[in-house]
Amino acid sequence: xxxxxxxxxxWGTTHLRAYAMSADHxxxxxxxxxxxxxxxxxxxxxSALLQLISPWLPELGDIPVLACxxxxxxxxxxxxxxxxxxxEPVVPSNLTRVSSLDARIQVSIxxxxxxxxxxxxxxxxxxxxxxxxxxxxAEFSSVCxxxxxxxxxxxAQGQVIRFSTFMTGEMFALLSEQSILRHGVNSNEWDDTAxxxxxxxxxxxxxxxLSGLFRIRAKGLLEQMPANTARAHLSGLLIxxxxxxxxxxxxxxxIALIGEDNLIEHYAAALQxxxxxxxxxxxxxxxxxxxxxxxxxxxxxxxxxxT
Amino acid sequence: xxxxxxxxxxWGTTHLRAYAMSADHxxxxxxxxxxxxxxxxxxxxxSALLQLISPWLPELGDIPVLACxxxxxxxxxxxxxxxxxxxEPVVPSNLTRVSSLDARIQVSIxxxxxxxxxxxxxxxxxxxxxxxxxxxxAEFSSVCxxxxxxxxxxxAQGQVIRFSTFMTGEMFALLSEQSILRHGVNSNEWDDTAxxxxxxxxxxxxxxxLSGLFRIRAKGLLEQMPANTARAHLSGLLIxxxxxxxxxxxxxxxIALIGEDNLIEHYAAALQxxxxxxxxxxxxxxxxxxxxxxxxxxxxxxxxxxT
Numbered sequence: 001x002x003x004x005x006x007x008x009x010x011w012g013t014t015h016l017r018a019y020a021m022s023a024d025h026x027x028x029x030x031x032x033x034x035x036x037x038x039x040x041x042x043x044x045x046x047s048a049l050l051q052l053i054s055p056w057l058p059e060l061g062d063i064p065v066l067a068c069x070x071x072x073x074x075x076x077x078x079x080x081x082x083x084x085x086x087x088e089p090v091v092p093s094n095l096t097r098v099s100s101l102d103a104r105i106q107v108s109i110x111x112x113x114x115x116x117x118x119x120x121x122x123x124x125x126x127x128x129x130x131x132x133x134x135x136x137x138a139e140f141s142s143v144c145x146x147x148x149x150x151x152x153x154x155x156a157q158g159q160v161i162r163f164s165t166f167m168t169g170e171m172f173a174l175l176s177e178q179s180i181l182r183h184g185v186n187s188n189e190w191d192d193t194a195x196x197x198x199x200x201x202x203x204x205x206x207x208x209x210l211s212g213l214f215r216i217r218a219k220g221l222l223e224q225m226p227a228n229t230a231r232a233h234l235s236g237l238l239i240x241x242x243x244x245x246x247x248x249x250x251x252x253x254x255i256a257l258i259g260e261d262n263l264i265e266h267y268a269a270a271l272q273x274x275x276x277x278x279x280x281x282x283x284x285x286x287x288x289x290x291x292x293x294x295x296x297x298x299x300x301x302x303x304x305x306x307t
Numbered sequence: 308x309x310x311x312x313x314x315x316x317x318w319g320t321t322h323l324r325a326y327a328m329s330a331d332h333x334x335x336x337x338x339x340x341x342x343x344x345x346x347x348x349x350x351x352x353x354s355a356l357l358q359l360i361s362p363w364l365p366e367l368g369d370i371p372v373l374a375c376x377x378x379x380x381x382x383x384x385x386x387x388x389x390x391x392x393x394x395e396p397v398v399p400s401n402l403t404r405v406s407s408l409d410a411r412i413q414v415s416i417x418x419x420x421x422x423x424x425x426x427x428x429x430x431x432x433x434x435x436x437x438x439x440x441x442x443x444x445a446e447f448s449s450v451c452x453x454x455x456x457x458x459x460x461x462x463a464q465g466q467v468i469r470f471s472t473f474m475t476g477e478m479f480a481l482l483s484e485q486s487i488l489r490h491g492v493n494s495n496e497w498d499d500t501a502x503x504x505x506x507x508x509x510x511x512x513x514x515x516x517l518s519g520l521f522r523i524r525a526k527g528l529l530e531q532m533p534a535n536t537a538r539a540h541l542s543g544l545l546i547x548x549x550x551x552x553x554x555x556x557x558x559x560x561x562i563a564l565i566g567e568d569n570l571i572e573h574y575a576a577a578l579q580x581x582x583x584x585x586x587x588x589x590x591x592x593x594x595x596x597x598x599x600x601x602x603x604x605x606x607x608x609x610x611x612x613x614t
Contacts, residue, residue, distance in 0.1 A: 207513035
């Protein structure tokens with residue numbers, strides 16, 4: 001079995017995922033837990049990490065650990081910088097070293113991205129974008145990363161030019177689980193037609209979006225609209241509103257979608273409805289490609305310094 | 308002291324309010340509790356009501372009780388009809404009689420309103436509109452009732468022509484208390500400038516509304532935007548989005564606002580910013596005027612039947 005050369009860590013608000021990597025960037029082992037940034041105090045991060053990766057550590061020597069995501073937020077393990085756009089999504093010289101108690105690891109956190117003109121921030125997605133650039137070259141000029149906080153990103157010449165964040169996933173959770181609408185949208189089924197017509201409706205008349213929400217409730221009361229239709233309609237209104245706001249990102253572009261399967265299927269269908277082609281990528285694959293790219297750049301720098 | 312002739316009841320989702328009324332519609336006594344429709348099973352409504360009004364009841368005789376609001380919902384005491392718009396806001400011949408166990412009361416629930424073309428419903432606000440018509444005549448052609456679920460209503464010749472509901476208050480509560488934004492908007496202070504500029508922004512570019520939400524978070528992180536500014540900005544975005552969707556209700560109109568003082572102040576300021584005048588009315592006064600109007604019509608009918 002090849003030797004573990006470094007460890008890749010994807011540390012978000014709700015999850016911690018670690019990967020033992022070989023010198024040629026193959027995943028030799030992986031582990032995950034729900035010790036996300038959101039549930040940890042600053043002095044609990046190291047032990048949360050060691051709990052997952054201890055079995056991979058040699059008794060002697062220090063293994064580089066490259067971490068990205070909310071672990072670098074102000075409430076994280078240690079605050080990492082933001083790089084201001086336009087910038088390459090990841091700049092290997094800009095890592096934040098964390099002083100760990102355990103001498104077997106050498107932890108660095110990648111910077112996030114920020115935008116000052118139209119204030120915005122990201123932590124974690126920039127590594128997936130780096131992975132996309134590393135594996136797909138200049139194939140895509142726009143990237144959409146759907147999720148709790150969806151990101152739309154414009155790329156040019158290997159740089160992130162601008163980006164915009166939407167609370168689409170969080171709004172869907174709040175509205176479907178905690179608002180008056182929750183009574184009518186509780187279903188595991190889907191309704192493609194209702195979804196796509198709501199997308200079209202929101203893109204065509206975004207100013208009417210807010211009045212569409214309560215109408216879901218009224219249709220439940222007056223027309224006995226089934227829950228699967230109501231749920232798909234709500235999702236379509238929210239994703240449609242996001243698409244209405246991001247025309248400058250997708251109009252005439254070919255889009256890379258990075259996200260979980262079931263979610264990006266909906267985004268791909270919504271974009272298709274608007275005549276836009278997209279290609280889908282796994283966030284795990286892109287994160288590992290991005291972190292591997294950084295690790296490789298660091299190794300090259302180190303070797304060239306030695307030479 | 309004048310005799311109690313009837314009892315007015317305003318029974319919403321979270322509150323129950325009862326008023327002992329004289330023959331000339333003066334409030335002789337009032338009482339309230341948090342026994343709203345939302346917290347009661349069908350067989351608990353009568354005792355919740357009696358708990359408030361028992362002291363007002365004579366030993367003999369039955370006192371008419373006129374109730375409006377969510378008490379008439381499917382999950383209420385007894386389901387009352389919806390009147391389909393266009394219609395007068397309240398039609399006295401259309402009351403739903405509730406069979407009470409206590410012979411001293413004779414309870415009737417007023418119908419709500421529904422709209423089938425663009426599905427919508429209301430229960431309770433229609434009585435406030437009837438009160439506005441009874442006290443102000445044809446002075447206003449549009450009414451706005453801000454709240455958890457804001458209503459916009461077009462009137463013509465004493466009828467409700469159409470209406471539209473917005474989950475503005477509920478969205479503000481969800482976003483300010485439960486979303487990622489909650490960290491940055493916790494303040495008892497206000498910021499008029501931030502509020503009004505957010506209103507203008509949302510009305511001018513409603514399709515960008517959704518991207519404005521996360522920007523509140525980003526501005527907190529990058530620019531240390533104070534919580535009072537963030538809170539007012541969030542409120543302005545939501546009320547602005549409601550105004551963007553209701554241009555056909557307020558453009559060139561003089562608006563009657565019916566709602567709680569602090570809330571309608573914000574709506575009045577937002578409308579003023581768009582060059583629209585409004586006049587404010589208390590929901591309690593309008594509800595009592597509306598119910599009194601119904602009671603009077605019932606009495607007249609009864610008397611004319613006797614004659």
